Amino acid sequence: xxxxxxxxxxxxxxxxxxxxxxxxxxxxxxxxxxxxxxxxxxxxxxxxxxxxxxxxxxxxxxxxxxxxxxxxxxxxxxxxxxxxxxxxxxxxxxxxxxxxxxxxxxxxxxxxxxxxxxxxxxxxxxxxxxxxxxxxxxxxxxxxxxxxxxxxxxxxxxxxxxxxxxxxxxxxxxxxxxxxxxxxxxxxxxxxxxxxxxxxxxxxxxxxxxxxxxxxxxxxxxxxxxxxxxxxxxxxxxxxxxxxxxxxxxxxxxxxxxxxxxxxxxxxxxxxxxxxxxxxxxxxxxxxxxxxxxxxxxxxxxxxxxxxxxxxxxxxxxxxxxxxxxxxxxxxxxxxxxxxxxxxxxxxxxxxxxxxxxxxxxxxxxxxxxxxxxxxxxxxxxxxxxxxxxxxxxxxxxxxxxxxxxxxxxxxxxxxxxxxxxxxxxxxxxxxxxxxxxxxxxxxxxxxxxxxxxxxxxxxxxxxxxxxxxxxxxxxxxxxxxxxxxxxxxxxxxxxxxxxxxxxxxxxxxxxxxxxxxxxxxxxxxxxxxxxxxxxxxxxxxxxxxxxxxxxxxxxxxxxxxxxxxxxxxxxxxxxxxxxxxxxxxxxxxxxxxxxxxxxxx
Numbered sequence: 001x002x003x004x005x006x007x008x009x010x011x012x013x014x015x016x017x018x019x020x021x022x023x024x025x026x027x028x029x030x031x032x033x034x035x036x037x038x039x040x041x042x043x044x045x046x047x048x049x050x051x052x053x054x055x056x057x058x059x060x061x062x063x064x065x066x067x068x069x070x071x072x073x074x075x076x077x078x079x080x081x082x083x084x085x086x087x088x089x090x091x092x093x094x095x096x097x098x099x100x101x102x103x104x105x106x107x108x109x110x111x112x113x114x115x116x117x118x119x120x121x122x123x124x125x126x127x128x129x130x131x132x133x134x135x136x137x138x139x140x141x142x143x144x145x146x147x148x149x150x151x152x153x154x155x156x157x158x159x160x161x162x163x164x165x166x167x168x169x170x171x172x173x174x175x176x177x178x179x180x181x182x183x184x185x186x187x188x189x190x191x192x193x194x195x196x197x198x199x200x201x202x203x204x205x206x207x208x209x210x211x212x213x214x215x216x217x218x219x220x221x222x223x224x225x226x227x228x229x230x231x232x233x234x235x236x237x238x239x240x241x242x243x244x245x246x247x248x249x250x251x252x253x254x255x256x257x258x259x260x261x262x263x264x265x266x267x268x269x270x271x272x273x274x275x276x277x278x279x280x281x282x283x284x285x286x287x288x289x290x291x292x293x294x295x296x297x298x299x300x301x302x303x304x305x306x307x308x309x310x311x312x313x314x315x316x317x318x319x320x321x322x323x324x325x326x327x328x329x330x331x332x333x334x335x336x337x338x339x340x341x342x343x344x345x346x347x348x349x350x351x352x353x354x355x356x357x358x359x360x361x362x363x364x365x366x367x368x369x370x371x372x373x374x375x376x377x378x379x380x381x382x383x384x385x386x387x388x389x390x391x392x393x394x395x396x397x398x399x400x401x402x403x404x405x406x407x408x409x410x411x412x413x414x415x416x417x418x419x420x421x422x423x424x425x426x427x428x429x430x431x432x433x434x435x436x437x438x439x440x441x442x443x444x445x446x447x448x449x450x451x452x453x454x455x456x457x458x459x460x461x462x463x464x465x466x467x468x469x470x471x472x473x474x475x476x477x478x479x480x481x482x483x484x485x486x487x488x489x490x491x492x493x494x495x496x497x498x499x500x501x502x503x504x505x506x507x508x509x510x511x512x513x514x515x516x517x518x519x520x521x522x523x524x525x526x527x528x529x530x531x532x533x534x535x536x537x538x539x540x541x542x543x544x545x546x547x548x549x550x551x552x553x554x555x556x557x558x559x560x561x562x563x564x565x566x567x568x569x570x571x572x573x574x575x576x577x578x579x580x581x582x583x584x585x586x587x588x589x590x591x592x593x594x595x596x597x598x599x600x601x602x
Contacts, residue, residue, distance in 0.1 A: 014303050018296050025295040029288045030266065034251055037189050038268040041281035044191065045270050048279070052155070055097075055175055056140055059159035061549055061560065062091060063171045064567065068102055068161050072168040075110050084111040094550045098154050099174040105167065107132050119150045126172075131156040135170040144201055144277075145229040152176065153201070189283050196276030198244040199230060211236045211257060213280075214244040238262075248278075255282065309348070316341060389429050395462075396425045398469070424462075449572065450595055451493050453484040453520060453527060460497040461518075464505075468516070473505060476517035484520065486527050486592040488572045493592075496565045496576075500531040500588050503561070506554070507535030507585060515583065522594070529590040534583035543578050 062068075067087055071080045084102065092100040092113035099121060101112035107127025115122050126132050126148075131141030141158030158172040192203035197220060198213035210233035216224075221235050238255050239262075241247055248269060256262030265282040272279050319341075323334045403418040461475055468475060486493075501516065508514035511534060521528040538546065545551045547566050552559030566576040574592040581587035 010307055014300070014307075017303065018299055021299045022292050022296050025292045026288055029291045030285070033266050033283055033288065034268065037266060037281045037283055040189055041191070041268045041270050041279055044281070045272055045279050048272060052142070052157075055155070055173065056142060056157045058095065059157055059171045059173050060140070061563065062100075062173075063159045063161045065549070068171060069163045069168065071102065071110060072104060072161060072163065075104060081111060085113075085115045088113040089115075091550070095173070097173055098152070098176045099150075101172055101174075102161070103127075103132060103170045103172065105136065105169060107136075107170075110169070119147075121149060124149060129156070131158040131172060132170055134158065135160045135172075136167060138167060141170070141172070144195070146231050147174070189281050191279060191281050193272065194278050194280065197224070198247075199224065199235065200238070201230065207257065208238060208255070210234075211238050213238055213247055214241045215239075252285070253282070312344070392425045392428050396422055399425070428459075428462075449487060449489045450485050451488040451490040453486060453529070454479065454482060456490060456494050456497060457518060457520070457529075460494050460501060464498065464501050468505060471505075473508065473514045473516055475501070476515065478517070478519045480520060481522050484522065484527055485595040486572075486574075487595055488569075488574070488592050492568050493590075496568055496590065497529070497531065499561050499565050500590075503588075504531060504533040504535070504586075508533050511535060525594050527592050527594045529592075530587055531590075532581040532583065532587040533585040534581070535585040537580055537585050538578070546578055547576070 065087075067080075067084060071077070071084045074080055088100045088102065088111055092098075099112060099114050101109050101114075101121045103109050103126060107125045107129075109121045109124050109126065112121040114120050127136075129143060129145070131143035134141035134143075135158040138160055141156065143156040143158075144154075145156070146153055154174045154176050156172055156174050158170050160167040161169040161171055190204040192200045192205070192208060194200050194213055197216065199216075200208050200211055200213065203209050210230045212235055215237040216235055224230060224235060225232065236257050238257060239247065239253060240259070247253065247267075250267055252264065253267045254262040254264050264285045266285060267280060267282045269278055269280040271277070319337065323337060326334060399418045399422050403415050403422075406412075406414045406418065457477060457479060461477060464475065497518075504516045508516065513534070515534045517530075517532050519530040519532070521530065542553060547562050548559075549563045550559040562576075569576045569590055569592070572592060574590065577589045577591070579587050579589070
């Protein structure tokens with residue numbers, strides 16, 4: 001009778017504790033998964049935003065090509081049309097995009113990279129597409145839809161083609177969904193991306209594609225189907241909500257096309273870009289139960305072991321009381337029983353000791369994992385240091401090594417000079433960081449800027465010569481006239497000179513007697529800066545395409561450096577040219593307007 005009561009009490013306590021463990025585990029796992037999916041959604045949003053921003057800038061760069069402007073001026077020219085077809089096809093191949101096409105002011109496609117395909121865009125009018133309407137107003141266009149001709153999903157990035165202050169056409173880049181799939185494969189949960197109406201246009205579950213998160217009205221469905229943005233999809237609702245705003249603050253949600261088949265999920269969402277898109281990350285709540293079951297089983301095992309230990313202990317006490325009542329004739333038996341009990345107790349102590357050691361090892365492993373996560377985060381932060389400060393840092397190292405040698409020789413005046421130069425280089429590092437902000441800000445070219453040639457050349461040489469001297473390259477500079485002022489921004493002109501010097505140093509890297517030089521020529525109203533080297537030079541084909549976007553002779557690089565340099569110089573009314581130098585290498589010539597004291601200042 002007492003034994004049955006004991007078993008009943010122990011069982012009830014075990015069930016209550018198991019229920020408590022299950023509840024605490026469920027809440028803990030739910031909280032952790034909510035935090036994980038929220039962090040994962042944020043990381044995915046950051047990656048997608050950066051990827052879309054990178055593609056959105058490509059039409060901005062390519063739209064400035066004068067060959068596009070010539071076709072828009074004479075759209076019926078067969079020769080210009082053929083050349084533009086080939087140009088867009090070459091660009092599209094290099095960019096690995098889906099289609100690149102040019103439209104006139106009315107939205108009619110004049111030229112396309114797929115002009116030879118059956119699904120060619122040439123001759124089709126896309127003036128009803130939002131990305132065309134945004135670009136024709138002078139803004140960047142960005143849009144997602146199914147292609148009307150190709151019936152393929154894709155992102156559209158557009159930018160107007162400006163010609164003498166007016167918009168003459170629109171250049172559009174279409175990218176397929178591979179940019180999302182590359183990022184999506186790295187995530188650990190399921191996701192979907194919805195437009196401002198809640199229509200899912202990308203999802204890790206195919207059955208939810210082109211369905212809506214909230215119930216759409218008949219007018220909304222009719223407008224979506226009329227635009228052909230998502231083809232003829234059913235636009236079924238994945239939830240019972242009629243308002244999309246009601247879903248955004250939720251942390252749990254039932255998702256599914258049929259009400260009876262809907263799955264309860266943990267949910268987190270965030271906005272994506274400025275187009276009104278929103279990313280939703282989710283994980284089924286059913287994923288929590290295996291962890292809960294595992295925790296309950298572990299607790300049950302531990303609880304059974306604890307009950308067995310307590311039972312054994314009570315049985316030991318009972319046995320000891322019985323042994324105390326035995327007579328002297330049972331002393332040997334008592335001794336044997338005592339030895340057996342001591343052995344059992346020793347085994348129990350050893351088990352407890354092993355359990356404590358296991359707990360300590362687990363705590364140590366957890367500490368190491370936390371430390372590894374911290375180190376990984378530090379590694380990601382260190383990777384963001386901009387490589388542009390390498391040159392002044394290299395110069396600072398050279399001056400420091402030189403100062404140590406001069407100190408040993410007690411040449412303190414030279415050490416003082418080197419320290420002053422190091423101080424200037426430290427300021428230059430800060431100036432380089434500021435230059436990125438200046439370079440990224442849109443420049444105002446309506447008024448003249450003034451740049452002193454002496455200051456620009458001296459700053460460029462001082463920034464470069466330390467690292468050049470270390471590898472045996474000397475920069476020869478000839479400035480016949482001091483105090484020259486040109487129409488240019490000082491920082492941007494210095495950026496161009498540094499780029500040309502860097503290219504020259506790479507060209508002469510394998511030359512036994514490497515030489516790099518700069519020569520300044522003056523005219524009545526112009527100043528020419530010549531940057532030359534004695535490297536292998538360029539053939540006619542290279543010189544013809546050297547300023548074209550994405551054209552490069554290097555194994556690594558996007559081929560945009562010289563393109564940007566030319567655009568900077570042309571922005572100040574100047575020109576950037578290349579030709580063969582008498583030494584056998586290449587010579588780049590920067591031509592700028594010369595300014596005098598009476599000219600307007602910026």
